[in-house]
Amino acid sequence: MASIEVNGVVIELDEDGFMVNPDLWNEAVAKALAPTEEVTGELTEDHWKVINYLRNYYLQFGIAPMIRKLTKETGFSLKEIYDLFPTGPAKGACKLAGLPKPTGCV
C-alpha cells in the first residue's frame, strides 16, 4: 500500500491515493496530495472554501454532501469546481479534503 510522509507523519493511501485514515488529515496533507490530482501551484482561498466545506460536512454527516449542495453552499458552479479541481468534486476535491473515495455508481 502506498503512503506519503507529511511533517514526519506517515499517511497511508489506498490504491486510488485516498487517505486510509481520514482522522490524520490536516492542511499540510491537503497540500501534499494536491499535485496527485492535477491541482498545480498554491492552494488558493477558493480551494480552501471547497475543501473546508467538504471536510466539515464529512465530519458532521460521515459522507460527502450532494454535489448540488456543494455548489449551492460554496457559491461555485460545477464548472468553477472543475477549474479548481480538474479531476472533479468526487475525486480531486474529496481527496484533498481527506474524505474516503466515494464508492458506488459514481
Added chain:
Amino acid sequence: MSAIKTIIHLETDLHPIPVTTTEPEKRVERTKQLFERMKNQCRAVVMAMENCTKCGRCAKECHVYLGTGDPDNIPAARADLMRAVYKKYFTAGGKLLGSFVGARELDDELLEKWVNYFYQCNECRRCAVFCPLGIDTAEVTIMARQILVYLGLVPKFHMSIAKQVDKTGNNMGIPKGACIDSCEFIEDEIREETGVDVKIPVDQKAEILYVPSSADFFTNFDTMVGAAKFFHAIGANWTISSEILEAGNFGLFFDHDFTMKSHNNRLVRIAKKLGVKKVVQGECGHGWRAARMYTPSLSGPVPFEITHIIEEAAAAIQRGQLKLDPSKNDDKIVTLHDPCNAVRSSNLMEEPRIVLRACVNNFVEMYPNREKNFCCGSGGGILMEEMIEWRKKVTQVKRDQVRATGANYLCAPCSICKAQFPVAFEGYEKEVPGFKIGGLMDLVGYALVLE
C-alpha cells in the same frame, strides 16, 4: 493469492460474504466441486458449455471485442475459458485427451485469465440476442465470477460495495443523518424553483416504498427531484427508507449466493416493516433486474408488488394524471440509451418511450436500439478507477451511436450508465456544445407542472 496477476485490484477480506478462502493448493479440488454443483443447478450455463459451434456470429456484436480488438474478448472465447475446465471434468474427450481437445484444470495461469477476462465482460447479454444457439455469455460470466468468489478472488471495488451495503444499506455508505439532510435540501430546492411544498418522507409507514439509487444522493440530483415531483403529482402515499437507499444490487454481477440474496432479503424485510403495498425501483438497470427477477425467486413470495418508476410514470401518463409541458425541454435534443439490464433482462422497453414522448418535443432514437442496443461499457460493475482507459476503449461504438443522432441530451436511466458516460464522452462538449448526460425522471421533473 499474490501468484495471481490481474488487471484489477483484488480484496483478500471477503467479509460479509461467508466463504472460507480456499488455499491456493486446494483450488483445483474446490473447483471440481463447484463445477459439479453448477452442472446440477445451472441449465443455462451447461447449455452454453455444451453447444457453441464456433460460428463466430457473436464476435462483432460484443462492444468489448470491438473496442479492444483482443480475440480473448470474443464472447465465444470468453466462454471457452470456462469450457476448458468443463470439458476436463464432464466430456469423454476431455477426460481422455485433455489438452489435445482444449481441456484443462483451473490452474494458476488459467485462473489469471479468468479474472482478467470475466472482469472484462459487461454482462450485457447482447451476444445472446445474436447467437443462433441462444448462448448467453453473461450467464457464463456470472457463474465464473461466483466460482471466483468461492476461490477467494473478488475485485476490491465490488467487495467495498458489498461491505458498504452490509453496513449502511447503500453502495455509497450514506448514513441516515445525511439522507435526511439531503432530502431537506431537495425539498428546499423544489420549493425555491416551483413554490410548491413537495415532501420526501423518510422511514415512514406508507403504501409505496421508493428505492432510489444512492448515486441520486450524490451526483444524480435531478433524478431524485424528478421522482419526488412525480410522487407528489400523483398524490402518492410514499416513503424512502434510510435502510435501503439503493436500487442497485452488485451481487447480481458477481455473487448471487450471498451478496445479491442478502440485498433482496433486506428489501423484503424493510418493505414488510413499513407495511407497503408496492416497492417502486428507481433508475438502475441491473438493480431492476435483481429486484424483479430474483426477489420472489430467491427470497420467497412477497406481499407487495415490485414495479419500476418508469412503468409508474408511463401508466400515470396514460391515465392522463400528469400535467406536462414538454416545451420546458425544448432546449434539448434527447436520445435514449436503453440500459441493457432494463431492456434485455427485464422488459423495460416501450415505457421509457411513452414517458419521453410526453416530456420532450425532440426525441431521436439511436440505432441500434431496444434489445439490440450496445452497452454503456461499465455493465457488470466495471466502474473501477483502474479500468478507466479500458472503459473509454469499449465505448467507441456508443459514441458513434450517439454522434449519429445529433442529440445534446443523452438520457440514460441507469446509475452505472450515468457514471460511465462522463468517462466515455470526455471532451464531447467540444463537438456538441452543452452536451448533457442525465436520467429520464430528470426530464419528467423539468416538464411537470405542479400545483
